[in-house]
Amino acid sequence: MSRIKTIILVHGFWADASCYREVIPRLHSTGYQVMAVQNPLTSLEDDIAATQRVLDRLNQPCILVGHSWGGFVITEVGLDPRVVGLVYLAGLAPDIDESMLDLMSRYGQPSPHFQEEAGLIWISPQGIREVLAQDLSDQQQALLYATQTPPAAAITTAKAKQPAWHHKPSWYLVTQADQAMPPPLQAELAQRMKAQTMMVSSGHFPMLSHPMTVVNIIAAAVLNS
Template identity: 65%
Template sequence: MSKVENKIKAIVLVHGFWADGSCYREIIPTLLAEGYEVVAVQNPLTSLVDDIAATKRALDRIEGNCLLVGHSWGGFVITEIGNDERVLGLVYLAALVPDTGESMMDLMSKYGAPSPHFQEQNGFVWISRKGVEEVLVHDLSEVDQALLYAAQTPPSVSLMAAKASSAAWKQKASWYVLAAEDKAVPPNLQHELSQRMGAETTVVKSSHFPMISYPQDVLNVIRKAATNC
């Protein structure tokens, strides 16, 4: 696929809780080889305002129009900043997608209590080694699980209650990759959110990180979004 054929010249990748930009390592080389400019945001996960600012800095680095890709909490972030005129489409990966005035707590509360594998310390939430395996990435290798645990970026507790001030999916084309074996963001919630925004939805039998366990499926969705915005 040639980038010349698309209005989309750049892909901006936004990560979620306990991860960093390297969680997109399985898809970045292919996107680069296909001619896209790719920027993986490094969210501080300290506040919604800080994460939006980090993504804004990434947008300011690119040239031309872009596609925003958000995983998990990253879906919350791209929903906020996606109204930027440079953003032509939104791709959500096992993501939280709020409407205006909704928080992560609002979205998750009806699907049960937080996992006992989450540990709060100094205002941030860490996940245990067992939690990485059981909640996040049961379908990845022990090496990948160990890397995710060791390099985790813990989110601020404040993110749970932060409320969205806008919902870009109401104005922008959207796609959703639903992780059917996800134990972090319940698949039923993912289905509800993707249906609510009318996103074109692709289901994969993945845990919470489909871009690692099902990179080709995720790449196919990104390609489709980039050619149809």
């Protein structure tokens, strides 16, 4: 039996912790304790602090899981000694002094469906349908739009300082039909980290479209950390 019983889930842009709603019950049913961080998405430092607060409630080893921007967060938090493995779901995995913008600009320009207002970045209904969630139902798309948490625009230029993937084992789920996080960038990051890699024919939210695949890669991290 693995000594790891706790999974911490970290969400990305325009979402909140409820984006893991299809994954959490499945993890519970297999005996894991699960905690889902509510990122404020106001700054990298604030998101790091939110995840650190959850970690500080633990006295046992855990796996950190980061989706999209959440990958950036777990990259910075993952040096905590309680973290024994990192799982990236279409996640950003920067190296030292790299920002989200540095990584994403290698593969094109931001979508016109992203709308900056008063220092926050919103996404349009069309952006939900075409960029984030083209493989989800109309109802799921509407829920994502209605509950979106707009990130601060300044987050996109924040630089990584202490990439944990240099020191901790990592796993990466490449979402091959992703219109938000380019699959070639995902594959590049996974290869650079020497991450154990899985592929899924999914858009940007595999935890909603393919929850068992997400559970399986987390289980692989638990068994091999």
